[in-house]
Structures are given as C-alpha cells and as structure tokens.
Amino acid sequence: MNFSLIAFLLGRLSLALSAILLLLVGLAIFYEDGSFVEFAITSFTAFFVGLGFVQYGKFDEKENISLREGFATVVFSWILTCIICALPYAFLQILDPISAVFESMSGLTTTGATAITNLAAVPKTVLFWRSFTHWLGGIGIIVLFIALLPQVAGGSVHLFNAEVSGFGQERLLPRIRTTAGALFFIYCLFTVIGTGFLVICGMTNFDAINHSMSAIATGGFSTYDNSAMHYNSVSIEVVLAMIMFLGGGNFALYYAVTQRGIKTLWRDSEFKSYMMIIAVLTLLITLNLFFSGGLQFFEGLRCAFFQVVSFATTTGYVSYDYDTWPTFSKLLLCLLYLVGACAGSTAGGIKVGRFVVMSRAIAAELRRAIHPQMLLTVNFNGRVMPIAVVAAISRFFFVYIMTIAVMSLLVVSTGLGIEESIFAVASCLSSVGPAFGTVGATGNYADINWFGKLVLCVTMLLGRLELFTMLALLRSEFWSSNRNW
Numbered sequence: 001m002n003f004s005l006i007a008f009l010l011g012r013l014s015l016a017l018s019a020i021l022l023l024l025v026g027l028a029i030f031y032e033d034g035s036f037v038e039f040a041i042t043s044f045t046a047f048f049v050g051l052g053f054v055q056y057g058k059f060d061e062k063e064n065i066s067l068r069e070g071f072a073t074v075v076f077s078w079i080l081t082c083i084i085c086a087l088p089y090a091f092l093q094i095l096d097p098i099s100a101v102f103e104s105m106s107g108l109t110t111t112g113a114t115a116i117t118n119l120a121a122v123p124k125t126v127l128f129w130r131s132f133t134h135w136l137g138g139i140g141i142i143v144l145f146i147a148l149l150p151q152v153a154g155g156s157v158h159l160f161n162a163e164v165s166g167f168g169q170e171r172l173l174p175r176i177r178t179t180a181g182a183l184f185f186i187y188c189l190f191t192v193i194g195t196g197f198l199v200i201c202g203m204t205n206f207d208a209i210n211h212s213m214s215a216i217a218t219g220g221f222s223t224y225d226n227s228a229m230h231y232n233s234v235s236i237e238v239v240l241a242m243i244m245f246l247g248g249g250n251f252a253l254y255y256a257v258t259q260r261g262i263k264t265l266w267r268d269s270e271f272k273s274y275m276m277i278i279a280v281l282t283l284l285i286t287l288n289l290f291f292s293g294g295l296q297f298f299e300g301l302r303c304a305f306f307q308v309v310s311f312a313t314t315t316g317y318v319s320y321d322y323d324t325w326p327t328f329s330k331l332l333l334c335l336l337y338l339v340g341a342c343a344g345s346t347a348g349g350i351k352v353g354r355f356v357v358m359s360r361a362i363a364a365e366l367r368r369a370i371h372p373q374m375l376l377t378v379n380f381n382g383r384v385m386p387i388a389v390v391a392a393i394s395r396f397f398f399v400y401i402m403t404i405a406v407m408s409l410l411v412v413s414t415g416l417g418i419e420e421s422i423f424a425v426a427s428c429l430s431s432v433g434p435a436f437g438t439v440g441a442t443g444n445y446a447d448i449n450w451f452g453k454l455v456l457c458v459t460m461l462l463g464r465l466e467l468f469t470m471l472a473l474l475r476s477e478f479w480s481s482n483r484n485w
Contacts, residue, residue, distance in 0.1 A: 001479065004057045004067055008078055009073050011053025018046035020136075024088075024129055033123035038091035046084045075482040078461055082108055085133050094122060097264050102445065102453040107133030109464035110346055110432030112220025112316040113424075115453070116445045119225050124206065127282050130221045131210040137464075138217030138247070138346035139187050182255045190216045194243040215243035218347045220316030220433045225441070227318040234302060237319050241309040248274065248313030248341030269381045270342050270353040274312075277352065281309045281336060285329045292326045304329075311336040316349040316433035323440045330436060334423070337432040341343075348431025348463050350400055354393050356380060361390050399467050404429060407459045414452040428456045429463040 021043035022404050028036040086104035089095045094316035095103055099115040106113045107130050116122060199205060208225050214221045224230035228237060246254075253271060256264045265271050281303045289300035303320040310317045311333045322333060340349015363377040378385040404426050411421040423435035424445070439445055445453065462470050472478055 001072065006057070006069060006073050006076065007053045008057025010076055011050045011055075011057055013077050014046050014050030014053060014080060014084065015051075017081060018043050018050060021046060024132075027128060028123070028125040031124045031480075033125055035088065035092055035123040035125045037127075038088050039125065041091060042084065042087040045087060049080075049084070055083060068478060071478075072467055074465065075461075075470050075473055078108065082457075082461075085129075088126060088129060092123070094126065098444070102457055103130070105457045105460050106131065106428075107131075107219065107221060108137035109431055109460040110134050110137050110217045110219040110314075110348070111428055111431045111460050111463075112214070112434070113428060113439070113443060113445050113456070113460075114221065115448075117225075117444060117446050119223060127223050128206075131213045131219070133224075134217040134219030134221055135191065135213035138219065139184060147186065154371045179442040182258065183251050186251060186254050186258075187216065190243065190246050194239065197242075198236065201239055202231070202233060203236065211240065211245060211334075215240050215315060215317070216247045216346070218244060218247040218313045218315040218341070218345070218431070220310075222317065228306070229319055229321075230341065237302065237306045240317060241306050244309050244313045244315045244317070245278070247315070248309075248345050248347045250342040250344035252344045255344070267381075269356055270351075273356050274342050274352045274386050277339065278308055278312050278338075281312070281332050285325075285332055288326055288329045293324075293329065307333060308336065311432065312339070313341045313345075314430050316427075316434045316439045319432060321441045323436060323442065334426070334436075337430045338426060340430060348429070350397065350430075353380070354396065357385055357390060357393055358397065360391075361385075379476055396467065399471070400429070403459070403462060403467065407455055410455045411448075411452050414449050414455075416448060416452060424456065424461055428459040431460065431463055456463065 006141060021039055024039045025036060025043060028034075028039050031295075039096035082101060083103045085108060086097070086100040089103050090097050095115055102113075102115050107150070112134070119127065164335045174401060191212050195205075195208045198208035198212055203211065210221075210223050211218075220227065220228070221225075228240060231237075249271060250268070253264065253268055282301070285304035286297065287307060289295045289304060290297045293300065295303065297420065303322075305319070306319040307322055309315075310319075314337050322330060337349055339355055340351050341347035343351045343353045359376060360378045360380070364378055368376055378390055407429070408418075408422045408427040411425055412418055416424070417437065420435070420437040420439055423437065424439045427433060427439070429434040434441055434443075437443065438447065445456070448456070
C-alpha cells in the first residue's frame with residue numbers, strides 16, 4: 001500500500017475544499033449573516049490539513065495507482081471531506097460535533113436526513129452550504145466512479161460489474177476524459193435550467209439555486225423545515241419532480257443521447273423500466289388515496305406523482321404528510337426507495353438495472369425448473385449477461401439486506417423503535433433521508449443519540465459507495481498483502 005501516494009491525493013482534495021470554502025466566506029460577507037469567521041476558520045483548517053498531507057505524500061506521474069490504493073483513496077476522501085464539511089455546523093454551534101458530522105455526511109452522500117430542527121434560525125450561508133454539499137456529492141460520485149477510477153485504477157469498473165449495462169466500458173472508456181467533461185457539463189446545465197424554471201414558478205433566486213442543486217443531486221435538503229410543502233405550488237412541484245427525475249437517470253446515457261440522438265433513451269432497458277415503475281406506482285397510489293385516503297382524484301394524483309418521483313429517485317422531498325396515507329401507499333413508497341433509480345445517476349438504492357436483471361434471472365430459473373435441459377440466458381439491453389454479472393447482482397442483494405439487518409440492530413440498541421430503526425437504516429442506506437414515524441415526513445433525526453447517528457453515518461457512506469468499496473477495507477488481506485491488485 002502506497003500511503004504517501006494516498007496522502008498526496010488527500011492533500012490535494014483538502015486544498016481544493018479550502019478554495020471552495022473561500023467562496024463561502026465571500027457569500028457570508030455578502031449576506032452579513034454572522035458566519036464569516038467560522039467559514040474562514042474552516043477554510044484555513046482545510047488548507048493546513050491539505051498542506052500537511054501534501055508535504056508528507058509524494059506523487060510520481062509515471063507511477064500507477066493500484067486498485068487497492070484506489071479503494072483506500074475513495075473511502076478516506078469521503079471521510080476527510082465529511083469531517084471538513086462538518087466544521088461550519090460545529091463552529092457556529094448549530095449542531096454538536098457528532099450531529100455536525102451526521103449533517104455533513106447526509107449532505108455529501110445526497111441522503112437529505114437532517115438533525116437541524118429550526119432551519120429558519122440558520123444563517124443563509126449555512127443553508128447554501130447544505131445544498132452545495134449535495135451538489136458536490138452528486139457530481140463527485142459521477143466524476144469519480146464513472147470517469148476517474150477507470151483511469152487511475154484499472155479494473156475498478158469490475159467493482160460495479162452489476163451496473164456495466166448502465167455505463168459499460170464500451171460507452172465510456174474509449175473517450176473517458178471527454179466523457180468526464182461532458183458529464184460535468186450536463187450536470188451543470190440541468191442545475192442552471194432547473195434554477196431558471198423554479199424562479200419562473202415563483203421561488204426567490206436563493207431558494208431556486210438551493211433547491212435546484214439539491215434536486216439534481218437527488219439529495220432533498222430544503223431551505224424550509226416543511227420542505228416542498230412550504231410552497232404549496234403545483235408548478236414548483238412539477239419542476240422539482242422533473243429535476244429529480246433527470247437526476248435519477250443515467251448521466252452516461254444522457255451523454256450518449258448527445259452522440260446518438262433521443263432514441264437512445266427508448267432503447268435503454270433500465271431507463272424504460274425506471275419510467276414504467278414511476279408511472280405504475282403513481283397510478284396505484286393515486287387510486288389508493290382516492291378510494292381509501294379521502295383525497296380527490298387529481299389531488300391524489302398530484303401528491304402521488306411528486307412523492308413517487310421523490311422516493312424513486314431517493315431524493316426525499318416532501319409535498320404532503322405521507323405518514324397519514326393508507327398503509328398500502330406507504331409500503332409502496334418504502335419499496336421505491338429500496339429499488340432506487342438508474343445506475344450512473346446521483347440516486348441511491350439498489351438500482352433499477354439490478355432489479356431488471358434479477359427478475360429476468362428468476363424467470364429463467366423458473367423455466368429451467370420446468371425444462372431442466374434448456375439453455376437459458378439473461379438478456380439486458382440486447383446483450384446476454386455473463387453468469388458472473390448475474391452472480392454479482394445476487395451477492396449485492398444479499399449484502400444489501402444483511403447490511404439493513406445488522407445496522408438496524410445497532411440502531412435499535414439506542415432505544416429507537418424497531419420499525420423506525422429499520423426504516424431509518426433503509427432510508428440512509430438508500431440515500432433517501434425521510435422515512436416514517438419520528439424520522440418521517442414531518443420529523444427529523446435530531447433526537448437519535450450520538451451512537452445511532454454514527455451508525456447511520458456509516459450506513460450512508462456504505463450506501464453511497466455501493467457497499468463493497470468500503471467493506472473491502474475490513475479484510476485483513478487488504479492491508480497485509482504486498483501484491484498490487
């Protein structure tokens with residue numbers, strides 16, 4: 001393990017964060033909200049931490065970064081970034097240190113779970129910082145795992161081989177640097193367009209920028225405690241839903257659209273399934289709200305569409321208190337955030353592509369049970385899925401469920417109810433944020449104790465790094481082996 005190389009990369013990251021925080025210092029001066037000193041201290045802290053890492057580390061351009069060093073750099077980068085981004089919350093005494101780390105991790109992993117109970121008392125610069133951590137975390141995932149890792153750690157794509165169909169090597173690797181720039185441009189373009197439409201619909205410039213960054217990153221942080229309910233506006237809800245929907249799509253697929261035309265969307269099995277899931281569940285919840293929830297049909301349709309998109313994209317915006325809905329509708333929402341959106345998106349969850357492949361694999365096994373001699377294959381996007389990919393998806397499902405079980409036991413030990421613990425863990429692992437009960441539509445995570453918050457922080461990081469990146473570090477051979485991976 002080349003620790004000096006890892007330290008150098010962490011140092012460069014910390015220096016970059018220091019520069020970003022200087023922009024927040026300027027924003028604090030502009031708003032005169034009393035947060036200037038705290039953001040300045042955070043910026044200087046990040047600068048000196050980065051300087052220390054860079055002085056200790058070294059980087060040779062001719063030196064290759066192994067897969068193992070790539071894993072370690074990714075995990076340590078997220079932890080370091082989380083700690084630095086938590087400092088403003090702690091310095092301003094908005095949150096205690098553990099809750100500050102929780103808020104920071106929630107922002108960066110685009111989860112949207114919050115421990116702040118009164119956003120109206122929070123300085124505007126801090127509100128912007130919360131939304132910006134969403135935006136930074138969303139684009140960071142895209143650039144890091146879709147663009148950078150195949151360059152610096154050959155073979156890293158195999159970590160997510162269940163998502164190869166979403167952003168396969170044949171789509172990106174031949175022009176990986178061009179693709180990275182295109183993905184960043186698309187992400188910025190969606191953010192700007194979303195901001196413009198939200199302003200047209202009646203939001204202030206500040207709120208529009210915050211909500212657009214949060215929605216495209218499928219994060220869910222709002223500038224108000226009651227989220228989208230604050231506006232009670234159909235037009236704002238439609239625009240937010242559209243931004244969330246785009247954030248839940250495969251950004252590599254959007255890049256492919258610029259190269260091969262709009263028909264590329266309709267040829268992608270995952271994207272079609274993504275749209276179908278949203279359409280079908282919107283209809284089912286609308287009917288349930290109409291017949292059992294006491295809502296008029298169009299009111300139910302409005303509420304159902306927004307919440308289905310919010311949960312399907314693992315954003316977590318709330319336009320209606322869904323805790324008052326019939327159990328059938330709430331269960332469908334729960335299933336939605338486990339499924340998640342598309343591979344290569346800013347959303348969390350298991351991903352639609354995995355569910356499509358697994359459903360077809362199960363169908364093939366059922367046919368094999370009837371016709372044992374048949375040679376059956378699993379097709380996805382017009383290609384036959386290798387057995388290794390199908391097996392990897394099965395392992396991912398198992399680890400995902402076991403993670404929910406283990407983390408739920410740890411959270412239950414803090415005194416939180418069993419149902420709320422399971423929902424909170426599943427929500428954090430899927431990067432949703434709001435769950436049900438005290439951590440539901442009108443609640444938050446403030447009352448969970450320090451140990452529970454730390455468990456949920458680890459859960460959020462596990463979910464955002466697709467489990468195996470972080471779990472690999474728990475293997476003793478990861479640290480003891482002298483071989484390059």
